[in-house]
Amino acid sequence: MSAPATPAQAAVAAEPPVHRASLRKRLVPYWLLLPGILWLLVFFVLPMIYQASTSVQTGSLEEGFQVTWHFQTYWDALTEYYPQFLRSLLYAGTATVLCLLLGYPLAYLIAFKAGRWRNLLLVLVIAPFFTSFLIRTLAWKTILADGGPVVGVLNTLHVLDVTSWLGMTQGDRVLATPLAVVCGLTYNFLPFMILPLYTSLERIDTRLHEAAGDLYARPSTTFRKVTFPLSMPGVVSGTLLTFIPASGDYVNAELLGSTDTRMIGNVIQSQYLRILDYPTAAALSFILMAIVLIMVTIYIRRAGTEDLV
Amino acid sequence: MTDKTAGGDVRLAGISKHYGSFTAVHPLDLTIPQGSFFALLGASGCGKTTTLRMIAGLEEPSTGTVSLGEREVTHLPPYKRPVNTVFQSYALFPHLDIYENVAFGLRRRGIKSVKKQVEDMLELVELGQFAQRKPHQLSGGQQQRVAVARALVNHPQVLLLDEPLGALDLKLRRQMQLELKRIQTEVGITFVHVTHDQEEAMTMADTVAVMNGGRVEQLGAPAELYENPKTTFVANFLGTSNLIEAEVLEAGGSDVLVGSADARLRLPAARCSTTPTAGGKLLVGVRPEKISLVHAADEDTVAAGRNKVRGTISASSFIGVSTQYVIDSPVCPELEVYVQNIERDARLVPGAEVVLHWNPEHTFGLDAAQDIDAGIETVEEGA
Numbered sequence: 137m138s139a140p141a142t143p144a145q146a147a148v149a150a151e152p153p154v155h156r157a158s159l160r161k162r163l164v165p166y167w168l169l170l171p172g173i174l175w176l177l178v179f180f181v182l183p184m185i186y187q188a189s190t191s192v193q194t195g196s197l198e199e200g201f202q203v204t205w206h207f208q209t210y211w212d213a214l215t216e217y218y219p220q221f222l223r224s225l226l227y228a229g230t231a232t233v234l235c236l237l238l239g240y241p242l243a244y245l246i247a248f249k250a251g252r253w254r255n256l257l258l259v260l261v262i263a264p265f266f267t268s269f270l271i272r273t274l275a276w277k278t279i280l281a282d283g284g285p286v287v288g289v290l291n292t293l294h295v296l297d298v299t300s301w302l303g304m305t306q307g308d309r310v311l312a313t314p315l316a317v318v319c320g321l322t323y324n325f326l327p328f329m330i331l332p333l334y335t336s337l338e339r340i341d342t343r344l345h346e347a348a349g350d351l352y353a354r355p356s357t358t359f360r361k362v363t364f365p366l367s368m369p370g371v372v373s374g375t376l377l378t379f380i381p382a383s384g385d386y387v388n389a390e391l392l393g394s395t396d397t398r399m400i401g402n403v404i405q406s407q408y409l410r411i412l413d414y415p416t417a418a419a420l421s422f423i424l425m426a427i428v429l430i431m432v433t434i435y436i437r438r439a440g441t442e443d444l445v
Numbered sequence: 446m447t448d449k450t451a452g453g454d455v456r457l458a459g460i461s462k463h464y465g466s467f468t469a470v471h472p473l474d475l476t477i478p479q480g481s482f483f484a485l486l487g488a489s490g491c492g493k494t495t496t497l498r499m500i501a502g503l504e505e506p507s508t509g510t511v512s513l514g515e516r517e518v519t520h521l522p523p524y525k526r527p528v529n530t531v532f533q534s535y536a537l538f539p540h541l542d543i544y545e546n547v548a549f550g551l552r553r554r555g556i557k558s559v560k561k562q563v564e565d566m567l568e569l570v571e572l573g574q575f576a577q578r579k580p581h582q583l584s585g586g587q588q589q590r591v592a593v594a595r596a597l598v599n600h601p602q603v604l605l606l607d608e609p610l611g612a613l614d615l616k617l618r619r620q621m622q623l624e625l626k627r628i629q630t631e632v633g634i635t636f637v638h639v640t641h642d643q644e645e646a647m648t649m650a651d652t653v654a655v656m657n658g659g660r661v662e663q664l665g666a667p668a669e670l671y672e673n674p675k676t677t678f679v680a681n682f683l684g685t686s687n688l689i690e691a692e693v694l695e696a697g698g699s700d701v702l703v704g705s706a707d708a709r710l711r712l713p714a715a716r717c718s719t720t721p722t723a724g725g726k727l728l729v730g731v732r733p734e735k736i737s738l739v740h741a742a743d744e745d746t747v748a749a750g751r752n753k754v755r756g757t758i759s760a761s762s763f764i765g766v767s768t769q770y771v772i773d774s775p776v777c778p779e780l781e782v783y784v785q786n787i788e789r790d791a792r793l794v795p796g797a798e799v800v801l802h803w804n805p806e807h808t809f810g811l812d813a814a815q816d817i818d819a820g821i822e823t824v825e826e827g828a
Contacts, residue, residue, distance in 0.1 A: 346503050347536035349523040351550035351595065361549075365540045 191418035201414060213419045217403050221427065224399040227314065228383035231321035235329035235378045236371065238322070243333035243370070244363075248342065261330050269324065273391050276320050280310045280392065312394035320388035328377040336370025337363070372439045380428055400424055453514020454479050455500060455603055455635060460509030461659075462495050469495040471659045472509060477603075477637060477652075479514075482629050484638045484650035488682070492659040493639045494533075497605050500637065502526045513602050524553070529596035530605040534612070535588045537580035543567070543591050544576040550599040566598040569628065586617045593625070597632060604629075606638040610645065622648050643683045647671065655679050657820070671732075675718040677811055680730050681820035687736075688817050689729045689754075689776045696721040701810065703727055706775035710752045710808065717810035726813035733781040735807040738770060740790060741798035751802040756780060758797045768793075772801060 191209060195201035214221070246257045264272060279286055287310050290296050299305040304315040340363060348358040364371075386401030393399075400420060407417035455477040462470040470492040477483045485493040498504040500511055502523035510519045518526050529550065537546050547566055551559040567573045570590035580588055589609060596604055606625070610618045626649050629636045640646050646653045647667035654664040655678070663670055663679045674680035677688060691703035691710065700711050701721050710729055714721070721727050731752075739746060747753060756774030765786070770793070772780040782801060784793075793799065 341534070341536065343532055343534055343536040344538060346523070347530070347532055347538070348549070350501060350503070350528075350530045351599070352524045352553035353549070354522075354524050357553060362538060362540075 187418045187421060190414050191422055193415050197412050206415070209415045209419045210423065213416050214423055217400065217420060220398055220400045220403050221424070223397070224383050224401065224424075225427070225431075227318055227321060227389075227397075227399060228379050228385070230318050231325060231382050232329075232375050232379040234318070234322040235326050236375060239326055239329035239333055239374065240371075243330050243337055246330075246334050247337035247340075258334070261327050261334075264327065270387065270391075273320055273324065273387055276316070276323065276392055277311065280316050280319070282309055282311060286310065311392060312397070314393070314397050316392040317389050317397045317399070320392045321382045321385060324385075324388065325378040325382050328381070329374040332373040332377060333367065333370040336367045336373075340366050368439060372436065376432060376435075380432065383428055384424060453516075453602070455637065456510075456512040457496070457500070458510045458512070460496075460499055460506040460511060462492070462499065462504060463507045468659055470499075470506075473661060475654065475661065475664075477635060479635055480633050481651045482626070482636045482638065482649055484640060484646035484653045485656055486640055486643060486646040486653050486682075487656035488641055491656040493641075493656045494607055496656070497530075497607055497637060497639045500603065501528055501530045501605050503530075527602040528605060529599050529601040529603075530607060531589075531592045531596050531609045533608045535580075535592040535609075537588055537591055537595070539580055542577050542579055543572065543583070546580065546591055547595045547598050549595060554599070562598055566594045569597075569631075570594045570624075585613055586621060589613060589621060590624075593628065597628070597634070600632075601634060603635045603637060606636060608639055608641070610640075610642075618642075618645070625649060647683070655682060657682075673716060673718075673809060674730070674811070676819070677728065677815045677817055678820035680809075680811065681818070685733055685781055686730045687733060687777060687780045688811070689731075689780075690813065690817065691727050691729045691776075693721045693723050693725045693727050696723050696725075700805070701727070703729055703810075705729070705777075708752075708754045708776050710754075711805040712752075712808035712810055713806060716808065719810070719812040721810060728811040728813050728815070728817060730809045730811060731803055731807055733769070734767075734783040736780075736782045736801050736803045738772075738782050738784050738793060739800050739802070740792045741800055742792075744800045747800060747802045750805070752805050752808060754780070754801045756799055756801060758793060758795050758799055760795055761793070770799075772799065774801070 189203055190201070192203055192205050192207060193201040194204045194206045194209075242261075246254055246261075250257050278284070281287070287296075287308065290299075290310065291308050296305055296308060296310070299313075299315050300307070304318070305313040310316050310319075344362055344366070345358055348362045349355070353361060383399075384401050386399060386405050389397050389399040389402050390405075404417050404420045404424075407413050407420065455475075457473055457475040459472045459474060460470065461468065461472045473496065475496075485496060487493045495504060499506045502518070502521055502525075506519060510517055512518065513527065518528075538549065541549070544563055544567070547563045548559045551562060556562075564573065564576075567576055570593055572587060572590055572594065575583060575587065575591075580591065583591065589612075592609065609625075610621050613621060622645055625636075625638075629649075638646070638650060647670075650667060652664065653667055653670055655662045655670065657678050663675045665673075670679060671683055674683065674686065677686075680686035680688065689705050689710070691705035693701060694704050694709070695702040696714070699714055701714050701717060703710050703712070703721075712729060717727070719727070741755070744753075754774050754776055756772040758770050759773040759779075760771040762769050763786075767783045767785050768789070770782045770784065772782060774780050780801065
């Protein structure tokens, strides 16, 4: 008689630990989240709150700053610095388009045509990261120096006449012009465009190209109707990864530009570190964030990537 | 559903394909008659898919020409050929819905009003209500039908099918075989079907070309190939054959007499793929379902004039409609016999002494100089 009872007894005895184990199991995701959440709390959320409060303070460095809910700072910052905002968006936008135009063919080549050179080419794409951002940008100062070979060639080919007409350069100078800043931005953010493009292109089944060819699509049509639409996730993430940091960048404008090419990043930097007007600097940061957020939201809605597999 | 362009035959003249030093397809001549359902059958790596891709224009032949009707298309890119393919993986466009997938070819040819044609085609493959779905929302069988519809809607001169049923489970595959056969009869377009499944090839095709090692081993109607294999590869690859190594005792008449161990077997000279000479060797083949099995005690009931072989049952497996026996015999250690389960003899269990007998007409002879095991278990082999 005792034999059939044993499993039931065992089950009763085992119940509390089973319960505890399932609770522990349910808590696992939270434990895994904890380090990340703590990190973001300390290094993102708290500074954001601090900045938000700074942006509505008034006062001076000598007398100290007080929270006075002075929202006027936002309006003043926007009216005073809107040319720099517009310039930032224009430069970042131009650099993003250039990155796409340069990066897409390269990513396409690496994904479909490189064969055994694929990994080497990918390493070359990220190779610039092995040197400091600052040093690479300074190198561009030498490359684009007045009277240097690049300027000479561009001058001989009359490229500078065209860029000058577009307002991108002045006379026979490239350094300290919008062109130099856009070139610097394009150069520095190109890998951020190529890598997501490559990832999404590489995922495309090449049999789809064959299928399109089989269904009377010439290679150019295959690209337009199959390859490009399927690479849209890469185009979207590449443009975002380029445009967002580029619009807040100040190093390129600082090193390769002039006072006429100041971007919003430069303004924020000098408000913080030179003029020491913290409320205006904080307000400018929030305005930039808001603009980028709105533009990105509209862009993602329009691109409709959630429809893609 | 009549085609405006009179198709004409597909003619391959001396086409071959090399990849470096590897020859995927040896020079091959093949004529596929217009309107036929033609199967290229073989194990993976036998060159069947390469042959198909050369017809599609996805591979350029190393030598030889491909003609569709009177027109030579050897160097035409795929998008200029009146040929469409149903790919092994279907290769449906994941970003387009079913309707646009099917309309793709029509739109590329600049046809403006595609609605009617696309809808008719979706009706033909019974997917009308799925037009707005994306490919990943369909099951494997439905995707397969979309792939067929997407190719057929263009009224190609030739439809190429590259293992189109490979990814489906057995039941669905059987169903799709009949479905494809029905569609082919309905539209009357030449179908060239590549498969490694001999049953699939035999069920669907009018003509089957068995390929092995980049060459066509034998070509013919399914029944013809099955009944009269010309090589051991075909005999073993298409169904199962019992091949017995034998010595020719008498040749020259309409019948050939051969001997193997203690057995004396007859076969029609017309069914030998070589010319047997007395004293020479011959591989004698018989299909397992042609053989009858009686217990050794009933040997006298076997009619005179039938080929007889003695043996012992070494294994039996009951599979419903029939029972499959493996017989250990002096002429061959593993003779297979399929017996219909009409009246089962309870004495026929492993260990029992039996007599195998069959009509000599059902015996075929093959050249003994070949590998007797060619074509066995080659299906899973990669190359």
